[in-house]
Amino acid sequence: xxxxxxxxGAFLDxxxxxxxxAISASLRNVADRVDRGDLVSDEEIGGLKASTARIRxxxxxAPE
Amino acid sequence: xxxxxALFMAGALASGCAATSKDRAIRFGVVSKExxxxxxxxxxxxxxxxxxxxxxxxxxxxxxxxxxxxxVASNPDAIDAAVDIVHxxxxxxFLAVSADRDPAVIREAxxxxxxxxxxxxxxxKEAKGRKQ
Numbered sequence: 001x002x003x004x005x006x007x008x009g010a011f012l013d014x015x016x017x018x019x020x021x022a023i024s025a026s027l028r029n030v031a032d033r034v035d036r037g038d039l040v041s042d043e044e045i046g047g048l049k050a051s052t053a054r055i056r057x058x059x060x061x062a063p064e
Numbered sequence: 065x066x067x068x069x070a071l072f073m074a075g076a077l078a079s080g081c082a083a084t085s086k087d088r089a090i091r092f093g094v095v096s097k098e099x100x101x102x103x104x105x106x107x108x109x110x111x112x113x114x115x116x117x118x119x120x121x122x123x124x125x126x127x128x129x130x131x132x133x134x135x136v137a138s139n140p141d142a143i144d145a146a147v148d149i150v151h152x153x154x155x156x157x158f159l160a161v162s163a164d165r166d167p168a169v170i171r172e173a174x175x176x177x178x179x180x181x182x183x184x185x186x187x188x189k190e191a192k193g194r195k196q
Contacts, residue, residue, distance in 0.1 A: 034161055039093040040154040044104035045147045051111035052140035055133065058115065059140070062126040
């Protein structure tokens with residue numbers, strides 16, 4: 001029984017190591033794979049600025 | 065079951081320990097991008113609605129047009145400034161992360177981005193508040 005407990009304990013320790021390694025690897029992947037598109041809102045901000053430009057144009061055309 | 069729980073906790077602990085300032089900054093950056101993208105969509109929709117609604121006042125007078133547009137839509141410079149700042153901070157975080165800069169620099173870029181994101185969120189709050 002004690003031997004079985006030792007074997008299970010060793011197996012669980014092994015799993016912990018695998019799990020730590022997998023988690024560390026996935027975090028490294030996040031850091032390595034990040035690109036501009038993940039962090040910078042180029043497209044949405046570009047679209048919004050087109051709208052603000054049209055509003056600015058309306059304001060400039062309106063007579064005082 | 066207890067062993068599984070212990071294993072799960074060990075995994076969670078390992079993940080917390082393994083998270084570097086770079087990983088955390090990337091997570092903040094990704095969330096900020098989602099928030100900024102969503103805010104930009106809301107503001108764009110508002111501006112497009114106002115553009116249609118207030119078009120007749122363009123020929124009438126600037127005062128009537130401003131009144132129709134409301135305080136947020138009638139101030140395109142404030143919107144542009146807020147999104148320019150957040151865009152610059154997003155780029156700064158991206159550069160800090162990509163260049164694997166010092167953790168303190170990455171943290172500062174992350175904090176700057178959070179503040180800039182909050183400004184954009186406040187604009188949306190104001191726009192929504194005024195719309196109701």
